[in-house]
Amino acid sequence: MAEKAAAVRVNQFLAASRQVITSANPVECVMGNEAADLDSMQAAVLYAYLRGAVPVINIPRADFKLRTEAVYLITEAGINVDQLIFADEIDLDELQAAGRLSLILVDHNKLAAPQEKFASVVTGVIDHHKDEGLFPDASPRIIEPVGSVATLVAELMLQQDEALLEPGVAKLLLGTILLDTVNLDPKAERATPKDQQMVETLLARTGADRQQLFDDLQREKFNVSALGTEDLLRKDYKEWKLGAVQVGIGSVLLPITDWLKKGSDLAGAMDAFARSRSLDVLIAMNAYTSPSFTRELVVYCPDQTLRERLLSFLNQKDLQLSEISGSSSPALALYAQGNLGYSRKKLQPLLSELFSS
Ligand SMILES: [Mn+2]
Structure with missing residues (x-):
């Protein structure tokens, strides 16, 4: 991989913006949406940089590592992650109560309920x-x-001052646009002529290889090799109360065999995760491309009666499950899933049918 790009001025700005919070002055924050994907994060950082405002990444710092493509690109852009300000590192309630807060929304135009x-x-x-x-009176809008x-x-940066686009900044903008537009692929129907033109401008400034940068980002998006079991499970996680049963399902982008090789006892880690969320059933739907698309299913359920009912139900349905060896506990069942059509969206209603009856 190429040397990291320079983002000296952005890093100086980030260090200074942390100090604004602790002063007694008004604080203008630029905040992305709660999903905090890459374009929300970069917009918070770079639009705040443009205005001299305080960027707020709208997730707790502990969740940042789950956005693996963002970790990759922000680091490659030379931006100092330690200096970013996450939602749990600034007290917006207190700033608002003190009459010191104003807020610019980026990548959303309606606040989430909380x-x-x-x-x-x-x-x-x-x-x-x-x-x-x-917000009809917002300015800018x-x-x-x-x-x-x-x-x-x-x-906006190019309009204000081209010098703002130091190499790291240009790379961050370029990579984000490529990821959001699937490398300007017309079939994805995301890119507009304006995105296209901006990519050309940024390519000229960075000298980057467009396809290479996109491929690197796609790879890193699915590169969960650095994550432990708890993070793998919560990266893309949903939870429901189905009848009397509390069920959590995580989508995990890793083969079961690789997961088992991660060292720590999988059943123990599933148990800790389930306990911390008071789950009766914890399921991981493993999906990965290596080389062809594959699905696997991990079912953790410590209650024997409930487990037997659940497993016999799943085996009767058309998921085409076949058991994989390697489980260290009777509470943990590992399966290859022959029917690739069963995503979480389709499994959840099945479980609802079972537990609500
Ligand atoms: Mn967006």
Whole structure:
């Protein structure tokens, strides 16, 4: 991999913006949406940089490592991750109560329910989602249906001062647009002529290899090799109460055999995860491409009666399960899943049918 790009000025800005929070002055924050995907994060950082505001990454710091493509690109762009400000490192409630907070929303134009309390201090919006018609007096209020909000941020930076686009900044913007537009693929129907044009501008500034950068990002998006069992499970996790049964299902991008090789006892780690969330049933749906698309199923259920009922039900349905060896506990069942059509969206209603009857 190439040497990391330079982002000296951004890093200086990030260090200074941390100090603004602890002063007694008004604080203008730029905040992305709660999903905190790469374009939300980069927009918070770079639009805050452009304005001299405080960027807020809208997830706890502990969740950052789950966005593996963001960890990769932000690091490659030379940005100091330690200096980023995450949602659990700034007390927005306290700032609002003190009358010191104003908020610019990027990559969303409607606050998520837990953050609706901040609606009265929203002063600006930059987004590419459907315009919900809120915050009519916001300034700026830029909502354009482009493929990536990075395209809008790049445009504003170029308008204000081209010198803001040091190499690391240009690389961060470029990689984000490529990821959001599936490398400008017309079939994905994401890229607009404006995204296209911005990619060309940024390619000229960075000298990057477009296909290589996109391939690197795609690879890193699915590269979960550095994550432990708890993080693998919570990276893409949903939970339901089905009848009287609390069920959690994580999508895991790793073969069961690789997971078992991670050293620590899988049944023990599943047990700890299930206990911490008071789950009766914890399922991992493993899906990966290596080389062809494969699905596997991991079922953890310590209660024997419930487990027998669940496993016999799953084996009767058309998931085409065949047992994989390697389980260290009777509570843990490992399966290859022949029917690739059963995603979490389809499994959840099946379980609902079972447990609600
Ligand atoms: Mn977005």
